[in-house]
Each structure stands twice: as structure tokens, then as C-alpha cells.
Amino acid sequence: MTRVKICGVTDDEDRDAVVAAGADAVGVIHGVPVDTPREVDEATAADLVDGVPPLVTSVLVTMPTTVQEAVTRVDAVEPDAVQVHDGLSPAELGALDSRITQSIVAVVSADAPDIADYAAHADALLVDSVDADGGGGTGETHDWERTRDLVDSLDVPVVLAGGLTPENVAAAVETVDPFAVDVASGVESEGGRKDHDAVERFVRNATRATEGSA
Template identity: 85%
Template sequence: MTRVKICGVTDSADRNAVVTAGADAVGVIHGVPVDTPREVDEETAMRLVDGVPPFVTSVLVTMPTTVQEAVRRVDRIEPDAVQVHDGLSPAELGALDSRITQDIVAVVEANAPAIEDYATHADALLVDSVDADGGGGTGETHDWERTRAVVDSLDVPVVLAGGLTPENVAEAVETVGPFAVDVASGVEQSGGRKDHDAVGRFVRNATRAAGGAV
């Protein structure tokens, strides 16, 4: 069954709604240089992560410029996993892996030339539609068939993101066959505020989908 991560949670009410809906992971964004209504300060990130219950994965989503910066954020916030957008090379991800105990999710584009190098140093790859600053959450889909080829060619788990909604996530899962799907803006009522009904529909549609093309 495809797993589900709801990203860009900014308050406890939305976090609790995401958990109640049955999502497998809660994404909290902190330490990104791009302008997004989904980013929270360190204290809020710590509080949100701390309130994620057992058997649900808390994910710090961040864009560090150095390994040391990433380590400091992880040590302070203490998530179950860290999702790294841009900023670190594959070798630096390897260095980060040696300094933290959390799993690392590396964000890449489906046609990234170094995608196999990232796969070597990460516990999972998140294939997203990114903007010119390297940030995700664009609300734009990308070539799902190309992402399917990534899934077929790599051994690491692949997470599909980019433009997913409750209406298209089942088709995306059936086309790509990802380990998990990730959504932020596609389940919002406004920037940084989740639509709890949409979150529930997204989780149900993602987990009920066939799970990949044959």
C-alpha cells in the first residue's frame, strides 16, 4: 500500500487532523530561503514534531547550505526523518548521514543528472516539481511516466510529489507505483492552512489506489 505524507503543517490543529486522517508522515518546514506560507520558526517546528504520535513519522523539511547547518537543525528539532531540498551535494548528504541517526530523504527532479548519486547517499528520493530556487510546493505536476522509470531503475524508495490533489492522486499512484506520495498545497484551504476534508480524501484515495501500473 502506498504511504502518504502531508507536508507544510503549520499548527497543531492541522497536525492532529493529518494524523486522524491516517497519514503516515507529517512534514514540518523550517529553514528554507524561499518565500512560503508553510515555513515555521524553530520553536514551532519543535512543538509540532514533538506532538507527532508513535507510529507516525515526523519529517523536518529544510534547505541547508552546509552539513553543519543541517545537523544543527536536526539536533534541535529532533524529527524522525529529514527531507533535504537543494543545497547539499550527494557527497554532503553522505557526510550528513554519518552525523545523524535520522533517515534522509533527498529531493530531486526526475531528470536530475546525478539522481543515482543522490540515491546512493539517501534513504529515499522524493521526486518533485521544483522552482528556480530549488523549493518544492509549486502545485505543478511533472512527467509521471518519467518518474515511473525512476522507480523501476532504482532500489531506494521513491516518493512522488508535485501538483497532487485528492482528485488526481489515485491516477498518480497507479501510473508511477511510488513508495509514497507527498502533498502540501493540494490539500489547503489557503496558504499554510490545511483543508481537513481534502486531507482525508487525499489519504483515502492514495491508499485505495491500485498501487502501480503493470
């Protein structure tokens, strides 16, 4: 069954709504140089992660420039997994893996030439529509057929992101058959605030698409 991650949670109310909707993972953004209403400070990130219940995965989403910077953030927030956007090379991801116990999700563009290198040093790949600054959350889709080819060719789990909404997630799941789907802006009422009804529909539609293809 395709899993669901809701990213960019900024307060307790939205976190709890995401969990209640049946999402498998909650993404908290901290330590990114791009301008986004979804980023929270270290203390808030740690509090949000601490409130994620057992059997739901908390994910720190960050853009470190060094391995040590990533380690410091992970140690401070204590998530179940860390999602790394830009900044670290595949070899540096390998170094990070040796210093933390959390799973590492590496974010790549669907047309990146070094995807296989990142796959060799990560526990999962998140394929997103990445902007010029290396950040995701653009609200733009990419070539799902190309991502399906990655799913078929890589040994690591592939997470599909980029422009997903409650209206198109079923088609995305049916086309790509990813390990998981990830959404941020596609389920918001405004920047940084989740539309709880949209979150519920997103989770439901992603799940039903998986059941329909079984």
C-alpha cells in the same frame, strides 16, 4: 501499500487532523530561504514534531547550505527523518548521514542528471516539481512516466510529489507505483492552512488506488 505524507503543517490543529486522517508522515518546514506560508520557526517546528504520535513519521523539511547547518536544525527539532531540498551535494548528504541518526530523504527533480548519485547517499528520493530556487510545493505536476522509470530502476524508495490533489492522486499512484506520495498545497484551504476534508480525501484516494492495483 503506498504511504502518504502531508507536508507544510503549521499548527497543532492541522497536525492532529493529518494524523487522524491516517497519514503515515507529517512534514514540518523550517529553515528554507524561499518565501512560503508553510515555514515555521524552530520552536514551533520542535513543538509540532514532538506532538506527532508513535508509528507516524515526523519529517523536518529544510534547505541547508552546509552539513553543519543541517545537523544543527535536526538536533534542535529532533524529527524522525529529514527531507533535504537543494543546497547539499550527494557527497555532503553522505557526510550528513554519518552525523545524524535520522533517515534522509533527498529531493530531486525528475529530470536531474545526478539522481543516481543522490540515491547512493539517501534513504529515499522525493521526486518533485522543483522551482528555480530549489524549493518544492509548486503545485505543478511533472512527467509521471519518467518517475515510474525511476521507481523501476532505483533501489531506494521513491516518493512522488508535485501538483498532487485528492482528484489526481489515484491516477498518480496507479501510473507511478511509488513508495509514497507527498502533498502540501494540494490539500490547503489557503496558504499554510490545511483543508481537513481534502486531507481525508487525499489519504483515502491514495490508499484505495493501491488496493485497486493489488
